[in-house]
Amino acid sequence: xxxxxxxxxxxxxxxxxxxxxxxxxxxxxxxxxxxxxxxxxxxxxxxxxxxxxxxxxxxxxxxxxxxxxxxxxxxxxxxxxxxxxxxxxxxxxxxxxxxxxxxxxxxxxxxxxxxxxxxxxxxxxxxxxxxxxxxxxxxxxxxxxxxxxxxxxxxxxxxxxxxxxxxxxxxxxxxxxxxxxxxxxxxxxxxxxxxxxxxxxxxxxxxxxxxxxxxxxxxxxxxxxxxxxxxxxxxxxxxxxxxxxxxxxxxxxxxxxxxxxxxxxxxxxxxxxxxxxxxxxxxxxxxxxxxxxxxxxxxxxxxxxxxxxxxxxxxxxxxxxxxxxxxxxxxxxxxxxxxxxxxxxxxxxxxxxxxxxxxxxxxxxxxxxxxxxxxxxxxxxxxxxxxxxx
Amino acid sequence: xxxxxxxxxxxxxxxxxxxxxxxxxxxxxxxxxxxxxxxxxxxxxxxxxxxxxxxxxxxxxxxxxxxxxxxxxxxxxxxxxxxxxxxxxxxxxxxxxxxxxxxxxxxxxxxxxxxxxxxxxxxxxxxxxxxxxxxxxxxxxxxxxxxxxxxxxxxxxxxxxxxxxxxxxxxxxxxxxxxxxxxxxxxxxxxxxxxxxxxxxxxxxxxxxxxxxxxxxxxxxxxxxxxxxxxxxxxxxxxxxxxxxxxxxxxxxxxxxxxxxxxxxxxxxxxxxxxxxxxxxxxxxxxxxxxxxxxxxxxxxxxxxxxxxxxxxxxxxxxxxxxxxxxxxxxxxxxxxxxxxxxxxxxxxxxxxxxxxxxxxxxxxxxxxxxxxxxxxxxxxxxxxxxxxx
Numbered sequence: 007x008x009x010x011x012x013x014x015x016x017x018x019x020x021x022x023x024x025x026x027x028x029x030x031x032x033x034x035x036x037x038x039x040x041x042x043x044x045x046x047x048x049x050x051x052x053x054x055x056x057x058x059x060x061x062x063x064x065x066x067x068x069x070x071x072x073x074x075x076x077x078x079x080x081x082x083x084x085x086x087x088x089x090x091x092x093x094x095x096x097x098x099x100x101x102x103x104x105x106x107x108x109x110x111x112x113x114x115x116x117x118x119x120x121x122x123x124x125x126x127x128x129x130x131x132x133x134x135x136x137x138x139x140x141x142x143x144x145x146x147x148x149x150x151x152x153x154x155x156x157x158x159x160x161x162x163x164x165x166x167x168x169x170x171x172x173x174x175x176x177x178x179x180x181x182x183x184x185x186x187x188x189x190x191x192x193x194x195x196x197x198x199x200x201x202x203x204x205x206x207x208x209x210x211x212x213x214x215x216x217x218x219x220x221x222x223x224x225x226x227x228x229x230x231x232x233x234x235x236x237x238x239x240x241x242x243x244x245x246x247x248x249x250x251x252x253x254x255x256x257x258x259x260x261x262x263x264x265x266x267x268x269x270x271x272x273x274x275x276x277x278x279x280x281x282x283x284x285x286x287x288x289x290x291x292x293x294x295x296x297x298x299x300x301x302x303x304x305x306x307x308x309x310x311x312x313x314x315x316x317x318x319x320x321x322x323x324x325x326x327x328x329x330x331x332x333x334x335x336x337x338x339x340x341x342x343x344x345x346x347x348x349x350x351x352x353x354x355x356x357x358x359x360x361x362x363x364x365x366x367x368x369x370x371x372x373x374x375x376x377x378x379x380x381x382x383x384x385x386x387x388x389x390x391x392x393x394x395x396x
Numbered sequence: 397x398x399x400x401x402x403x404x405x406x407x408x409x410x411x412x413x414x415x416x417x418x419x420x421x422x423x424x425x426x427x428x429x430x431x432x433x434x435x436x437x438x439x440x441x442x443x444x445x446x447x448x449x450x451x452x453x454x455x456x457x458x459x460x461x462x463x464x465x466x467x468x469x470x471x472x473x474x475x476x477x478x479x480x481x482x483x484x485x486x487x488x489x490x491x492x493x494x495x496x497x498x499x500x501x502x503x504x505x506x507x508x509x510x511x512x513x514x515x516x517x518x519x520x521x522x523x524x525x526x527x528x529x530x531x532x533x534x535x536x537x538x539x540x541x542x543x544x545x546x547x548x549x550x551x552x553x554x555x556x557x558x559x560x561x562x563x564x565x566x567x568x569x570x571x572x573x574x575x576x577x578x579x580x581x582x583x584x585x586x587x588x589x590x591x592x593x594x595x596x597x598x599x600x601x602x603x604x605x606x607x608x609x610x611x612x613x614x615x616x617x618x619x620x621x622x623x624x625x626x627x628x629x630x631x632x633x634x635x636x637x638x639x640x641x642x643x644x645x646x647x648x649x650x651x652x653x654x655x656x657x658x659x660x661x662x663x664x665x666x667x668x669x670x671x672x673x674x675x676x677x678x679x680x681x682x683x684x685x686x687x688x689x690x691x692x693x694x695x696x697x698x699x700x701x702x703x704x705x706x707x708x709x710x711x712x713x714x715x716x717x718x719x720x721x722x723x724x725x726x727x728x729x730x731x732x733x734x735x736x737x738x739x740x741x742x743x744x745x746x747x748x749x750x751x752x753x754x755x756x757x758x759x760x761x762x763x764x765x766x767x768x769x770x771x772x773x774x775x776x777x778x779x780x781x782x783x784x785x786x
Contacts, residue, residue: 224618229614
């Protein structure tokens with residue numbers, strides 16, 4: 007913990023099979039007008055919608071529906087939500103869904119009463135929020151993004167083809183989040199795997215950095231191991247409660263800021279993936295999976311000791327009789343195999359990206375990175391390797 | 397995560413060399429009357445007192461001093477604080493010190509405006525707090541208890557010779573805590589070691605339980621390993637910033653409730669130690685060290701798989717060619733050696749407890765425990781073994 011930090015995470019978590027029982031208590035803390043934000047309507051078929059409506063009715067709320075929030079939520083959709091909040095004097099935005107719904111709810115929350123163009127000011131110019139913020143509550147139905155317990159909000163400007171993430175501080179975190187692992191049972195196999203890899207990637211982004219921290223790194227290793235254990239079970243049995251609940255809680259911890267304290271972070275896989283999905287609208291976790299083996303093999307020589315440690319402590323690679331580089335490479339090979347074994351694409355080709363897009367994507371990626379500060383040429387080389395990876 | 401849980405930890409942490417720079421911002425959130433709570437006055441010799449007074453003066457506070465808070469803080473001292481808060485219409489209790497000072501500050505915070513006898517109602521009968529609570533801020537000068545980021549408050553009724561811990565929920569947590577590792581440099585070697593073992597013990601109390609949880613258990617193992625690494629360095633070099641800062645943050649995480657989620661816990665070592673220190677006024681961590689080897693050897697047969705896992709994952713015991721029980725016992729032997737190597741007593745005899753006291757202590761311990769529900773005879777046997785341990 008050689009770097010100073012501020013940690014503040016006031017989100018109240020209700021976790022477990024009976025967590026929805028707390029919703030009415032929470033609702034009573036807010037005024038009468040609730041914006042009910044959700045996605046494509048799957049919550050209407052699995053019963054969650056009815057449970058939420060019942061709690062809202064029992065607490066005499068005026069319900070304003072805000073549905074159809076899409077994966078990779080758009081700026082246009084955010085503006086639609088802002089208009090609803092303003093017109094209906096909304097006291098609470100209740101986000102029911104996965105990361106897209108919660109990210110958009112936070113976006114609406116901080117933007118509605120902004121002076122000027124909120125997307126321009128808060129996402130592109132990264133200005134501090136200086137206006138009233140509408141409280142957000144979350145009911146999670148899909149795991150992976152960690153949005154339920156942080157200030158992240160990724161919004162896609164569909165006109166300019168850019169996907170921009172902003173991480174707000176604790177004033178913008180959901181006030182409460184209800185995490186019921188059984189709500190994630192009806193998520194498709196594809197989306198479950200995508201969410202698992204999203205969480206895995208969040209931990210790698212924080213783990214591989216040029217300024218390490220023993221405490222945080224040990225914790226990250228333990229959570230990655232726990233995620234491997236749990237996902238090995240969940241991929242065979244979607245309704246294994248223990249496995250799904252572990253995945254849910256690990257995903258939340260993986261990006262609730264505690265796992266990034268006191269160290270630098272990387273986030274270049276996310277930067278590259280954001281542009282892949284801006285061009286292809288792929289599932290976020292699948293984009294991360296497709297890029298990760300190539301990216302980590304590319305930067306491995308610049309952070310060899312940490313990649314060796316990763317191989318041993320996360321994937322149980324036996325280091326005896328091997329060079330450091332061999333051990334490190336076996337770790338990334340194990341990651342590659344993990345991706346394949348969990349029904350995800352380990353290459354851009356398998357993800358379905360057109361080879362002709364690689365150059366355009368490389369042009370649009372924000373350059374950054376941890377062990378290796380990437381140039382446009384590096385990004386293109388990584389995309390090319392990620393396309394060809396077997 | 398098979399058990400439902402609620403998690404809410406709103407304490408804002410300022411961590412690092414420059415963390416005191418945030419104090420004035422925090423002070424500005426509260427009214428003018430501040431109770432400055434501290435211990436025996438060491439903060440006056442190491443400069444911390446002056447820094448705090450400067451921040452209080454810069455923010456125009458009326459300062460009411462409340463000094464002389466002792467280790468194992470007493471009910472009489474708590475009543476003294478309550479009177480000061482009432483008389484001076486205190487808006488913020490600023491606790492500068494270690495766990496004793498912060499525990500007492502929280503005690504005063506919840507008790508001042510209680511109807512009836514607060515100690516009776518909140519500590520002995522464990523009733524819910526139903527009165528106004530005075531905000532607490534903490535500036536940590538000694539690590540171990542974790543009191544800076546939780547709702548724990550251990551108070552000793554010196555007349556009845558009982559030390560009673562109560563864990564309040566988030567309303568009673570410090571609103572903010574300033575953690576500057578350099579403030580812990582002037583703590584004596586003895587107190588540093590005591591604090592380290594207090595944190596270690598908190599993790600073992602949560603780890604060894606009859607209802608496990610893979611996520612939390614992995615995290616606990618990682619933090620115990622990190623604590624061993626850091627304390628091995630700190631014992632040789634008190635002013636190794638990295639080691640002391642890791643110890644500080646691990647101690648906070650070790651009891652900020654995140655490391656106990658979704659599982660049962662034990663806490664019987666603490667229950668026994670509370671009575672040892674009620675009779676002897678020993679340093680808390682030293683009491684825990686003196687009792688731990690004997691306690692864990694006693695309950696080991698009832699939780700063998702977990703003790704085996706502890707040996708391998710925390711103390712790197714090689715299991716090859718050994719029985720499970722051998723591996724498990726080697727883990728506790730390693731703990732015993734860790735205690736000795738870190739200049740702590742591994743027996744009650746070395747702690748200086750009179751043998752004639754064992755029976756009285758056994759009579760007064762609250763019976764509980766995880767793998768083995770203890771009887772009075774069990775407690776006496778553990779105390780006897782803990783006395784004789786070599």
